[in-house]
Amino acid sequence: MAKVKNSNHLSGKEVRRIAKDNKKVIKRLEAYKNRKADESEYLSAMRDSANILEIEDLHSYFFTEQGVVKAVNGVSFDIPKNATVGVVGESGCGKSVTSMSVMRLLQGPAGQIYSGEIRFAAKEKSGEEKVYDIAKMPIRDIHKVRGSQIAMIFQEPMTSLNPVFTIGQQLDEVTFIHNPGATKEEAKAKSIEMLNLVGIAIPERVYNSFPHELSGGMRQRVMISMALASDPRLIIADEPTTALDVTIQAQILDLLRDLKTKIDGSIMLITHDLGIIAEMADYVVVMYAGRVIEKGTVQEIFHNPLHPYTIGLQKSKPTLDSDSDTLFNIPGNVPNPINMPNYCYFKERCASCTAKCAGDYPGMIQVSPTHFVACHLYDEDTKNG
């Protein structure tokens, strides 16, 4: 009797083999993460000095009991100075994991950066630039960039503040980390200034409040002020408005837009909301199943989307002028992240799939100086033939 292979079921033998393999890799990666290293080991150089962050072939994996989840599987994109880059994709496509990798916040031992480079141009106190490869930094040196040069705003303002400390205590802390000589009064003055900057009406009162005494919008403002308190060069905003209602969303987005000019830095904006991207971003990176499938300027992505997935995403956006009663949705599901196929991950859901799509995973094809797409439809020979 032929047994149907159930891909979700693992035999005891398989489980043990996975655990053994994971243990070996995790041990190596953890040792690498916790090592002591000289700065020269992770100093690097930018490909283009106009960029503040260059991510190259980043692989971030989760080593689970069911197998290795390749949450980020070869992601490359750049963030230019003074630009907002929107990273867009559906839930679970690896956009948050990418940002966590940049911050080195992946929860070990399961979550690890497996390979790749994250080059970041840090500005020293002296004013000169130093390029660090964040992926190679030992975790003990990460404070050189984390918090001070790159700050992050999280998705869940309701739970992202420590419930047992006042807003003031949590804000002052940031000043003390990055300016150890500061007095209590200086820290407080800076915190109040930051609260003012994010448009909090009575900063003195909020300063003395506990997180549970504030609304979600207020908390997100506090989170933003906390990110700003260290004068970062890059702010990573991981779905900053997802947990907020629409009016507050608009206010927070306005705030972020204003801030970019005030801090003279860059923003990496992660969202699944194309409306926000259209409004905020200069460049767009579209991710699908742990890979970048298309990237370009916001005009290119919105006016000339090339990848069938990007086109599908645009179509599934609700509009007022459409006559249809139902929303368009892309048929099918994302493939199982543990056993990714070796052909294009979107093949099973793609309407314009060709014979070539059963072949290798498509490479990045440049269609304009800034526009890249990973799809066989735009291969040189496909177009010619």
Added chain:
Amino acid sequence: MFKYILKRLLMSVFILLGVSMIIYFLIRLMPVDFIQDKINAINQGGATVSQETVDAMYKMYGLGDNSFLGILGGYFSWLGALVKFDLGTSFVYGIPVADVIFEHMGISFLIALVATVFEFLIAIPLGITAATHQYSFRDYLVTVLVMIGISLPSFFFGQMLKDVLALKLGWFPASGLIDATASYTGVQLLGDYLRHCFIPILTIVILSIGARMRMTRTNMLEVMNSDYIRTARAKGLKERVVVNKHAFRNTLIPMVTSLAGLLPSLFSGAIITEQVFDLPGIGNIALDAMNRGDIPFIMGYNMFLALLSVVGVLLADLMYGIVDPRVKLE
């Protein structure tokens, strides 16, 4: 706040009344008869006791009527005396119950206090390190060792330590509280006490670390996975500060719950350990009183613990208001 405490104390009075009634009825229904035991002892001595004397004794001790109303009457006469701060006279010792309790409580309290301090000092750092190094060799080692500690019965482990440390190695006295051959005073006497209490304290500490370490580890793990810890890391805080300030401060919240049970346990005495080391602690005395049907003592001892429990719960609730700003007491 003041109003809240007052309200809670008033409620406590009713709780204690209920508790005392239940305990009194249970003791009276216990199949132990102090008078009968006493008469049996006299009979064994060869003398005979007349029925009138027996009846008179039952009457004198207030145990004559075992009907519901009789017991109820007994309860109210106990309560009446209590109102005048009189816990009655111990059947066994013939002196006021309060004196018996205070005489033997000191040593039990000393042992429990020292043991608890060491328990916290050892278990909490172990719990934190096990949590921050989850699934590492260190975590497994700590977990296995404390599980062994939890699993050992105190009569066995105490006896084992006594055998090794006192009888084989002779480092510590094996039992009792004072060295009968020497007459120490002052600091020397205290030193002698501590020398005698060392093995019992060691036994209690090793057996109790496990539960508290497991609790710390679980709480710590839960906190370490929360969003605000990620925020603290993202700020650029050193891992040490993240763990010891941001995470630990939050694990204190569930830990406060255990304070409620701590207060009575400090005074209740360790019955089995005190037996093993033949210490005249209150646990030992209470077990003896239970076996011999010393009703006034059992009542006094249990009510003392009930009072401490009620106060402990109140203190824990007040502590909640201090460690968790989200809790408002009113």
